[in-house]
Amino acid sequence: MVKKKKSPAPDAIRIGLFVTCLADLFRPSVAFAAVKLLENAGCIVEVPETQTCCGQPAYNSGDEAGAKALARNVVSAFESFEYVIAPSGSCAAMIRVHYPELLKDDPQFGARAVDLADKTYELISFLTGTLGVRGVDMKLDARATYHDSCSGMRELGIKAQPRTLLASIDGLELRELTDPNACCGFGGAFSVKYPDISGKIVSVKTKDIGDTGAKLLLGSDLGCLMNIAGRLKREGSDVEVRHVAEVLAGELAAPPIGEGD
Amino acid sequence: MLAGTGNFTENTRKALEDAALQKALGNVKRGFIAKRAKARAALPEFETLRDEAKEIKIHTLAHMDLYLARYEAQVKRAGGQVHWARDSGQARRIIAGICKAAGAKSVTKGKSMITEEIGLNRYLQAQGYEVVETDLGEYLIQIRGETPSHIIAPAVHLNKEQVETDFRSHHKNLPPERPLSKVSDLVNEARQVLREKFVNADVGITGANFLIAETGQSVIVTNEGNGDLTQTLPRVHIVAASLEKVVPTLEDASTLIRILARSATGQDISTYTTFTSGPKREQDLDGPEEFHVVLLDNGRSGLPGGEFEDMLRCIRCGACLNHCPVYQSVGGHAYGSVYPGPMGSVLTPLLQGVSEARHLPHACTLCGRCEAVCPVRIPLPAMLRRWRMRDFAKKPPLAKAKLGLKLWVFLARHPALYRLITTPVIKILALTGGRKGRICALPFGGAWTDQRDLPAPQGTSFMARWRKGERP
Ligand code: SF4
Numbered sequence: 001m002v003k004k005k006k007s008p009a010p011d012a013i014r015i016g017l018f019v020t021c022l023a024d025l026f027r028p029s030v031a032f033a034a035v036k037l038l039e040n041a042g043c044i045v046e047v048p049e050t051q052t053c054c055g056q057p058a059y060n061s062g063d064e065a066g067a068k069a070l071a072r073n074v075v076s077a078f079e080s081f082e083y084v085i086a087p088s089g090s091c092a093a094m095i096r097v098h099y100p101e102l103l104k105d106d107p108q109f110g111a112r113a114v115d116l117a118d119k120t121y122e123l124i125s126f127l128t129g130t131l132g133v134r135g136v137d138m139k140l141d142a143r144a145t146y147h148d149s150c151s152g153m154r155e156l157g158i159k160a161q162p163r164t165l166l167a168s169i170d171g172l173e174l175r176e177l178t179d180p181n182a183c184c185g186f187g188g189a190f191s192v193k194y195p196d197i198s199g200k201i202v203s204v205k206t207k208d209i210g211d212t213g214a215k216l217l218l219g220s221d222l223g224c225l226m227n228i229a230g231r232l233k234r235e236g237s238d239v240e241v242r243h244v245a246e247v248l249a250g251e252l253a254a255p256p257i258g259e260g261d
Numbered sequence: 262m263l264a265g266t267g268n269f270t271e272n273t274r275k276a277l278e279d280a281a282l283q284k285a286l287g288n289v290k291r292g293f294i295a296k297r298a299k300a301r302a303a304l305p306e307f308e309t310l311r312d313e314a315k316e317i318k319i320h321t322l323a324h325m326d327l328y329l330a331r332y333e334a335q336v337k338r339a340g341g342q343v344h345w346a347r348d349s350g351q352a353r354r355i356i357a358g359i360c361k362a363a364g365a366k367s368v369t370k371g372k373s374m375i376t377e378e379i380g381l382n383r384y385l386q387a388q389g390y391e392v393v394e395t396d397l398g399e400y401l402i403q404i405r406g407e408t409p410s411h412i413i414a415p416a417v418h419l420n421k422e423q424v425e426t427d428f429r430s431h432h433k434n435l436p437p438e439r440p441l442s443k444v445s446d447l448v449n450e451a452r453q454v455l456r457e458k459f460v461n462a463d464v465g466i467t468g469a470n471f472l473i474a475e476t477g478q479s480v481i482v483t484n485e486g487n488g489d490l491t492q493t494l495p496r497v498h499i500v501a502a503s504l505e506k507v508v509p510t511l512e513d514a515s516t517l518i519r520i521l522a523r524s525a526t527g528q529d530i531s532t533y534t535t536f537t538s539g540p541k542r543e544q545d546l547d548g549p550e551e552f553h554v555v556l557l558d559n560g561r562s563g564l565p566g567g568e569f570e571d572m573l574r575c576i577r578c579g580a581c582l583n584h585c586p587v588y589q590s591v592g593g594h595a596y597g598s599v600y601p602g603p604m605g606s607v608l609t610p611l612l613q614g615v616s617e618a619r620h621l622p623h624a625c626t627l628c629g630r631c632e633a634v635c636p637v638r639i640p641l642p643a644m645l646r647r648w649r650m651r652d653f654a655k656k657p658p659l660a661k662a663k664l665g666l667k668l669w670v671f672l673a674r675h676p677a678l679y680r681l682i683t684t685p686v687i688k689i690l691a692l693t694g695g696r697k698g699r700i701c702a703l704p705f706g707g708a709w710t711d712q713r714d715l716p717a718p719q720g721t722s723f724m725a726r727w728r729k730g731e732r733p
């Protein structure tokens with residue numbers, strides 16, 4: 001159980017935080033929550049200045065050259081850290097799963113991409129896995145449900161980890177969706193390229209969320225969460241949406257996603 | 262709707278507005294997904310079986326020439342004939358030639374996606390043959406003039422009320438006051454109509470799920486038994502199959518059969534699994550006098566060794582369609598191609614050419630659920646991404662989507678400039694969101710805000726706040 005911030009031990013793990021572009025630009029509170037969780041677990045967190053985007057939009061739209069260029073940027077910016085942590089399953093999977101493949105023929109970056117992949121993790125699975133965190137010292141009276149983002153779940157095997165930590169929150173009841181393996185319809189550029197289909201898919205998700213009776217939706221990928229929150233609000237739902245890190249870190253000062261003060 | 266018709270965006274819009282279709286699609290989802298999950302849970306070695314199935318396919322594809330030659334030799338030994346068809350046109354001509362030589366008038370068909378791929382029915386009908394689909398789903402869409410909307414459940418887009426209407430208008434010789442409201446009424450009526458067709462057919466055409474090199478047998482898995490009647494009653498039996506259906510041994514076919522039905526319908530095994538080889542022998546009680554196999558290439562022989570080789574592992578179980586959020590939303594016809602869903606979006610550009618189908622690989626969220634359920638572990642998302650790369654490379658440099666992406670990549674490669682540009686953008690968006698914290702309409706963001714609000718940014722970027730020394 002991690003209680004409060006310890007002063008880092010001399011042999012503390014040095015982490016490079018990959019903020020992700022959505023957390024950086026849209027929801028800094030997620031990145032602050034990530035810093036807090038990592039520091040509470042005794043890590044030293046640094047934020048390299050030269051980071052921007054992991055290259056997923058380019059990669060998934062078929063811009064191989066663009067994706068490679070951004071991948072090389074990330075490798076250079078983060079390779080000096082012991083671990084690289086991202087508060088997003090899809091960005092972490094981009095680095096962990098796709099960089100080695102993307103840069104495999106690059107004489108300068110190929111091997112370095114593999115090294116970076118080996119030490120890159122999604123935040124929650126890093127906390128429960130490498131750091132062995134079993135719970136948080138938190139109290140929150142809420143009935144919540146959880147959306148497993150596709151990349152994190154299928155490419156990184158993230159499923160039980162957030163639930164383990166959420167189970168330690170005093171007062172939090174977690175209700176599962178009936179089809180937790182279903183995509184939310186975001187899919188990056190897909191959401192604007194095929195808005196009607198995307199809208200249909202997310203409406204199935206918001207229905208599932210509504211049916212659980214939960215009043216709080218949690219997840220660990222801002223892309224999906226912004227899509228779902230945007231749809232919930234459009235439908236007039238009172239379900240609040242937050243990144244799981246905010247709840248675990250008790251960083252709840254900022255209004256939920258898509259809500260004002 | 263016919264394959265290759267319409268424009269994808271227009272098709273999907275119509276599909277989303279079609280209440281009957283949406284209801285039918287809800288059934289697909291609930292039925293197939295739950296049934297597969299149950300079958301998987303009941304078989305401890307399910308995942309190992311998937312690995313074995315994948316290995317069998319990889320091995321076969323690496324030695325496809327050898328196994329096809331073996332298969333051909335075994336078919337000949339059993340008294341059958343093998344015809345090699347380079348493309349759809351040649352396959353159609355070969356089949357029509359066999360029908361002609363047999364002096365046929367009437368042709369019955371078992372369910373076969375290959376004959377859909379080559380557009381056989383229309384071709385034969387144009388030459389004056391009566392062609393009757395005998396699989397219930399295929400029969401339904403045939404009388405409606407439609408193509409299959411699913412590779413294993415061709416009429417999955419229909420409900421029983423629609424079928425009743427079609428039967429009443431199509432089976433005019435039956436008493437108009439007959440009851441047809443129950444599914445069993447409909448099935449019985451179809452049986453009754455088809456029975457006569459079976460008996461009178463001169464040629465029966467089936468597909469094949471597997472071709473066994475070791476024994477020269479072809480295998481069909483069905484649930485209605487119509488395939489068996491199609492291949493045993495007429496004088497001539499033609500198997501239409503593509504090259505990659507070949508497997509080395511009976512044992513290999515058994516392994517694949519164990520995974521096929523479970524992945525497809527959640528059955529342990531389909532109701533009928535029939536092994537066929539050659540024409541009727543002297544001691545046989547029934548069977549066709551002539552046995553032909555038409556082996557379709559249609560570009561497949563060029564795939565091994567290339568980027569899309571893995572697609573040849575496909576055993577057409579349909580699991581990727583059932584689990585695909587896009588397929589679940591719009592159904593099979595919207596794709597406008599013979600093969601819908603994830604496997605179709607990979608395959609169609611290979612079969613119909615990239616220009617015809619370039620949009621299909623983009624119409625996917627890359628959620629990866631297809632790969633997660635594919636019995637032969639085909640990396641469908643990776644292959645769809647490969648198509649996107651090819652398409653991107655071909656797009657003119659000034660195409661809108663390309664330009665936008667290039668700009669993003671350029672900015673992301675120059676962190677200082679990136680922050681300079683994004684800082685005012687998120688400020689403005691935050692202001693626009695105002696006290697509501699979300700934006701309901703954006704001048705250039707209609708594609709997003711037509712369907713959902715845009716949660717507003719918090720206002721200042723994390724990087725800026727961090728640089729100023731803010732800490733949690
Ligand atoms: S790609 Fe895989 S899941 Fe899809 S039909 Fe083929 S074998 Fe089945």
